[in-house]
Amino acid sequence: MRHDHLITATQLSRDDIETVLDRAAEIADDPPERDAVLGLLFFEPSTRTKMSFDAAMKRLGGTTVDMGSVDSSSVKKGETLADTVRVVEGYADALVLRHPSEGAAKMASRFVDVPLVNAGDGAGQHPSQTLLDLYTIRENAGLDDLTVGIMGDLKYGRTVHSLASALTNFDARQHFISPESLQLPRSVRFDLHQEGAQVREHTDLEAILPELDVLYVTRIQRERFPDENEYRQVAGQYRITPETLEDAKDDLVLMHPLPRVDEISPEVDDLPQATYFEQAHNGVPVRMALLDMLLENAGVETGGDSR
Amino acid sequence: MRHDHLITATQLSRDDIETVLDRAAEIADDPPERDAVLGLLFFEPSTRTKMSFDAAMKRLGGTTVDMGSVDSSSVKKGETLADTVRVVEGYADALVLRHPSEGAAKMASRFVDVPLVNAGDGAGQHPSQTLLDLYTIRENAGLDDLTVGIMGDLKYGRTVHSLASALTNFDARQHFISPESLQLPRSVRFDLHQEGAQVREHTDLEAILPELDVLYVTRIQRERFPDENEYRQVAGQYRITPETLEDAKDDLVLMHPLPRVDEISPEVDDLPQATYFEQAHNGVPVRMALLDMLLENAGVETGGDSR
Amino acid sequence: MRHDHLITATQLSRDDIETVLDRAAEIADDPPERDAVLGLLFFEPSTRTKMSFDAAMKRLGGTTVDMGSVDSSSVKKGETLADTVRVVEGYADALVLRHPSEGAAKMASRFVDVPLVNAGDGAGQHPSQTLLDLYTIRENAGLDDLTVGIMGDLKYGRTVHSLASALTNFDARQHFISPESLQLPRSVRFDLHQEGAQVREHTDLEAILPELDVLYVTRIQRERFPDENEYRQVAGQYRITPETLEDAKDDLVLMHPLPRVDEISPEVDDLPQATYFEQAHNGVPVRMALLDMLLENAGVETGGDSR
Known part of the structure; x- marks a missing residue:
């Protein structure tokens, strides 16, 4: 370097x-x-x-x-x-x-x-965050022939934009999962296409989850929603629990940049997929x-x- | 350990x-x-x-x-x-x-x-505080056949409860000196008796001071008293001055967890009994x-x- | 020592x-x-x-x-x-x-x-500041046969009083440049004379600048002036720009204790006279x-x- x-x-x-x-x-x-x-x-x-x-x-x-x-x-x-x-x-x-x-x-x-x-x-x-994310992926799933899901607030999350861009260096299929109001900004989507990324967008995790090698969850912030009820409904929809993971691969690498609030339930912490503390330590x-x-x-x- | x-x-x-x-x-x-x-x-x-x-x-x-x-x-x-x-x-x-x-x-x-x-x-x-208190006592008076006075706010002082409990491991007579409103909580007194402690309680230092090997002073906080005048009167009664110490042993070990406000007058600092800075350094x-x-x-x- | x-x-x-x-x-x-x-x-x-x-x-x-x-x-x-x-x-x-x-x-x-x-x-x-100021002068101009200008707020600046006093140990001519309202306090002027300092005071930099080996600039604080317009006028008059320095020696040592606000324009930073960052590093x-x-x-x- x-x-x-x-x-x-x-x-x-x-x-x-x-x-x-x-x-x-x-x-x-x-x-x-x-x-x-x-x-x-x-x-x-x-x-x-x-x-x-x-x-x-x-x-x-x-x-x-x-x-x-x-x-x-x-x-x-x-x-x-x-x-x-x-x-x-x-x-x-x-x-x-x-x-x-x-x-x-x-x-x-x-x-x-x-x-x-x-x-x-x-x-x-925040490039050192991106490097530790890549390191965590490489240590747990390798960086070749990879299917990655990135979920949550894709509109404002700088961590997510930077990771998505870095992944275009590798042979990765990228799935973006978010409520419609928090989808990737046009400019980021455009840049990813320019870089030749294989990108698909979803509003629902369920259908794509079984294919994923990595699921990167980010926080959906209350402040993004004018209405508390709407926030609760959306946040609840994208919350990871042990039940959610029943359809996931056994060796899914479940990541989160932390701090989390409610996006991943504490019961998930003891499952083999939970990689977010290791990610922080990396x-x-x-x-x-x-x-x-x-x-x-x-x-x-x-x-x-x-x- | x-x-x-x-x-x-x-x-x-x-x-x-x-x-x-x-x-x-x-x-x-x-x-x-x-x-x-x-x-x-x-x-x-x-x-x-x-x-x-x-x-x-x-x-x-x-x-x-x-x-x-x-x-x-x-x-x-x-x-x-x-x-x-x-x-x-x-x-x-x-x-x-x-x-x-x-x-x-x-x-x-x-x-x-x-x-x-x-x-x-x-x-x-706050167990490391208790250990340094015990260390200070041991270095200055030994931990055997000891008469210890603990004075001040005995109701809320966690330092005091922990020290009193730890002293039950040793051959120590414990005297608790406080205004009535700040006496040891029943639960602490009960625990000490369970542990076989030799405990006596006093509202006045004067009578017991000459017997003490160690006097551990704690702060009486203004907030504990609804009335400013009552606070002043009580605090003044439990203040250590050179005059107070005239009746104490020459090798009394005078301790305080610090910070002090007014419980020990600065003139005491130069007397041989003053051990509170050494205590902090320990x-x-x-x-x-x-x-x-x-x-x-x-x-x-x-x-x-x-x- | x-x-x-x-x-x-x-x-x-x-x-x-x-x-x-x-x-x-x-x-x-x-x-x-x-x-x-x-x-x-x-x-x-x-x-x-x-x-x-x-x-x-x-x-x-x-x-x-x-x-x-x-x-x-x-x-x-x-x-x-x-x-x-x-x-x-x-x-x-x-x-x-x-x-x-x-x-x-x-x-x-x-x-x-x-x-x-x-x-x-x-x-x-603030004696270590004075030592690093002297060190910077010595490394860049020596401490013998020196003509030093000290400019800005000479009334309240403790850095300046301490430096001026220390310079009386050396063979230095001292020129003080300030608006009238921010001149050296009588007591400092008196002390400097007692110590045998060679002191002159000015309200204007222009006349004395060509003689200076060192120019030490300090901040003129807005709070010193009741009137914003008066502050602006005074501050502007004592501001160092590349134009100001046209009449200075090529090897003038231009110093400032930092932080600066507006006393030295950023265009000066690249000139050889600018010594204030080196001064901070010292x-x-x-x-x-x-x-x-x-x-x-x-x-x-x-x-x-x-x-």
Whole structure:
């Protein structure tokens, strides 16, 4: 992988993706002792992404410095993002940025010489999430000759758009299951067709479920519906229970980016198909691999004894 | 000590307690290089408990990842505690949990495979506080043939209930000193008698003070009193000053879980009896010992060079 | 440098200052493996100072424990600063304190045995900022035979007062440029004269700019002006643009403590005179040197293999 920054999943070729996933698969057993400092710049709250990058850098033998919440930062004094990242790059060997504005990571990356990873920019991209999703699929079902279902809020879910786009690099049939009001945006559907994706859309899981190797469930947010009753009815229709899974393959890989609220019932957690906690845990090796490769590219040395 | 988690002080036998305290006494001189990651999950604020666990893990040669405040976490999106701990166990080798709900730690421990330490669950338990209290008593007065006074808010103070219960493992006479409205709850008194404790209750410190080897003072909270004047009168009556201590033993061990407001006057700080800052500092070796033993039980390896 | 704590820049002799700056210049190439724990006590928010101390301690091979925000701390329960620092010194080998009250650091230092660094106490001192300012000047222009301009809010800017005072240790001509309403306070002007400083004051940059080796710009805060229009007019008059710099020396060292809002236009960032990001980055080596020397004085051992 010869990138300086990771801004979008679309910048990654199939080869790039496989290189990261290969490295992730082996890195836990052979961490490279990368004694570097990672700067955490989270302009929006995020428990799992931040903790997961934090743990990844520390498992690599390095450490982190954290800007803390925006309320306690210079941002409140009117500092621009360009200034903030240029200051913090002096404290760290690489940066992770989450920001509410789409395009923030790309803009910020132009101002810094250290590697920058986009950890979510508004409705934009969150490429390390896509990589850990792909890793989870590969570890559990492989990435060849795959039938994937993606269900829930397909209109607003950036995770879903990014994953769908990344899957076009592989030999995957994609089924999108959602209520009509939350279908894929035209632009995303158009892009997928341009990339040659094999796509079908459904309003009902039942018919397609038996064919699926992977079912990726996302949250349907209450705020999307003007009427509480309509929300309840729709949400209930797309809820996964042990009964739902009776018609699924025994080795279905059931995923969810978490946090979940009510989309997958807790009784499913003990079934062999439940893969969402494993998926969350995969954030660590995937981000270890990613940071390791970006630091390698940037010329930050490894070294166990030279710390 | 053969426990997977530490949820309550009552799960610890006298033997368990002594094993932890012995380990704590020697650990600062011979830290075991435990290169592990501790997850800090504080659903309620806590300066000293959190910093003390943080320092303990780092003194062991490991590091921590912190969920941060609840406001910036997935909890706000409606995630259950069971889901949060199952995600975070993928980032860490052990977890420390503080939560406002009694029973939260016990419930959470059923969902995770890594060791979990209860750092306070509402009105419930806070066992590492009890261990550092016992350690402080042992280091300064021994745990045999002991006369202990516990004073202040005995009705609501979980620290006090836990310590009193733990002391029944040792040969201790316990004196409880409080205003009538803040006496020990019947249930606690009953449990102590069941455990064979030697208990006496007082409304006045004066008569019993000369006999005490240890005096453990707790805060009387303003909120407990409907009337400000009544509060002032009661609080003033149980305030420790240099004058109060004139009738105490020279080697009285004066303790307080901190933070204090007005229960012990600052002039007492320089007297030889003042042991409350040492008590707070003892949180580090005791938690080092505790984490070390739990990680050992969980099979997390030590290693200086293999980091 | 034989100090236990660093409370004010004025406690440092010219010799002390040069010792720290010499150490800072070499420390990045030869970090001393100081496996210590630094306690971060920030009673006021501060992105760059906190991150910079955090990075400095970690670059030294040590780690930090953070009190977190005041809202989540025992301070809310009414604990005094004297109690807080006495508790936290048990968790750390050194402390960094920022506090809104002038004199807080000096007071706190009397209660602790570990080294304490003042990272800002209200309108008082912030000596590590002064050291990194001097370091930046020395690295870019030397500290001998120097003509320095200091511009902006000279009335309220503690950074400026501290720097001006420190410069009296060196052979520097100081020019102060500000609107009349924001001139140096009489007391500061008096002190500078007492210390033998070569001082001149101006309301206009234009005439003096060509002579300057260093121009130190500070923020003019909107809140200082009752009238928005007056603020805009004044602020605009002291704004640095590429045009402004046409009359400056080619090797002018243009500094700013950051964050900036509008005092230096972004087009200046790419000019060779722009030194403010380098200045911010210098916080790390200077604070590494400072912490290293204070820990050395306190007898905290180094050790690479004995961690």
